[in-house]
Every structure is written in structure tokens, then in C-alpha cells.
Amino acid sequence: MEECKKRSTITECQIVPMYGCYVLTVQIMNDARFDNGTFVRTSKLVRVDFEKKEAETLNTIYQLSTEVK
Numbered sequence: 001m002e003e004c005k006k007r008s009t010i011t012e013c014q015i016v017p018m019y020g021c022y023v024l025t026v027q028i029m030n031d032a033r034f035d036n037g038t039f040v041r042t043s044k045l046v047r048v049d050f051e052k053k054e055a056e057t058l059n060t061i062y063q064l065s066t067e068v069k
Contacts, residue, residue, distance in 0.1 A: 005056070005059065005060055005061050006031070006033075006059065006060045006061070007060065007061050007062075007063065008028055008029065008030055008060055008061075008062050008063070009028075009029040009030045009031075009062070009063045009065055010024070010026040010028050010029065010055075010062045010063070010064060010065065011026070011027045011029065011065050012026060012039070013025070013026045013027075013055070013062075013064060014026075015045065015048070016041075018041075021044045021045065022044070022045040023041055023042050023044060023045055023057070024041070024042040024045060024055060024057065024062070025039065025041050025042075026039070026040060026042065026062065027039050028040050029065075031060075042057045042059075042060065042062075043057045043058040043059045043060075044057060044058050045057055046058060053065075
């Protein structure tokens with residue numbers, strides 16, 4: 001089902017615990033829903049693949065362009 005998800009590039013990424021799960025707080029790029037450079041909180045974090053430099057949430061797959069904090 002990954003193919004159906006939107007894809008975006010993110011910078012300034014942090015993993016944050018929230019309400020019993022984890023989310024990302026990110027500066028987002030290349031996403032039609034937001035202006036480049038907008039800071040957003042994502043939906044629930046599903047996985048992070050450090051080798052592929054990607055993070056998947058319930059709604060989107062993000063390409064990580066910087067180190068996750």
C-alpha cells in the first residue's frame with residue numbers, strides 16, 4: 001500500500017513522543033499541501049529506515065535529507 005501514499009522531503013526532523021505513540025516534527029519541502037520550509041507535525045510514525053533515509057507515517061513517506069534527532 002506504500003505506493004498510494006504521498007511523498008515529501010523533510011529537513012530539521014525530530015522524533016517526538018505524543019499520546020502513546022511517536023510523531024515527527026519536520027520542516028517540509030516538495031509537498032503540494034504546504035509551502036516549502038513550513039514546520040509541521042506528522043501523523044503517527046510507522047517506521048524509520050535509516051539506510052534508505054526515509055520515514056513513513058500513516059499518511060506520507062518522507063525522504064530524510066538531514067539527520068533525525
